[in-house]
Amino acid sequence: MHVVVNAAQSVDGKLATRHREQLRISGSEDFDRVDRVRAAADAVLVGVGTVLADDPHLTLDEEDRRVQRLRSGRPGHPARVVVDSTGRTPTDARILDDAATTYLLVSEAASPGRREKLRAAGAEVIVAGDQRVDLTAGVSELADSGIDRLMVEGGGEIIYSCFAAGLVDELHLYVGSMVIGGRDAPTLADGEGFVDAFPRLELAGTERLDDGIVLSYDVVEGADRESEGDE
Incomplete structure (x- = not known):
């Protein structure tokens, strides 16, 4: 499977304010670029924190x-994937409508009763991991379901976990012309952070959009450390 991470951050590396409220960092040109990247993907993945905060x-x-997707024999919209260890996704969340298939990656910590409620709400529930979702196992299950290209949209905990598991092939990062600040504001790669075996990137291209810039990277060396993630 080919995994593409896409995110937008301020010049000081923040995805949102310390209140973790949704914030417009880019503009219409970048929104169109993101839509184009989504259209090329088989599925779009986020953490449950993003679902709870932004719906x-x-x-x-x-x-x-x-x-164009329909004409090529593909579903009209990419599938949606939520990493949700304990099954916190609300049963009335927008991602559980019938616009596209939605996979929930949960762990054994999600009770059987909760899993059934989520299935009844329209989710395809995949159990991967004991207390937290094992991303490597979950992504393997998604590949078995026919997903070859996965777009990861965040948030920072999930992006870190994907890098830590050595799953990322590309990173596309929009850097907007603003400063957010705050030691508790989410960054591109939250979580425990790396102290060695850092993921190595190679700059593949730059593009100016709106009042910012898109930096595109190929991952040339993954950290290949941990494989569990949640948000």
């Missing part, structure tokens, strides 16, 4: 892209 839909914005 995203994670579908395509441009109808022409949806139609």
Whole structure:
């Protein structure tokens, strides 16, 4: 499977304020770029923290892209994936509508009763891991379901966990012209952080959009350390 991480951050590396409120960092040009990256993916992955904070839909914005996918024999929208160790996703979350298939990666810590409620709400529940989701095992299950290209949209805990598991192949990072600040504000790669075996990146391209810049990287060496993640 090919895994692409996409994110937008301020110049000081923050994804949002310390209150973790949704914040517009980029503009219409970058929104269109993100929609294009989504359209090329088989599935879009976020952590449950993103679902709880933003209630995203994670579908395509441009109808022409949806139609092109249908004409090529693919579903109109990419599948949606939530990493949710204990099954905290609300049963009325927007990602559980019938616009696209939604996979919930949970661990054994999610009770059988909760799993059944999420299935009844429309989710395809995949159990991977004991107390926390084992991302390597979960991604393998997604690959077995036909997902070849996965787009990871965050947040910072999930992005860190994907790098720590050695799963990331590409990183696309929009850097907006603003400063957010705050020692408790989320960053691109939260979690425990690396002290050795740092993921190594190679700059593959730059593109100026809106009042910021998109930095595109290929991952040339993964950390290949931990494989558990949640948000």
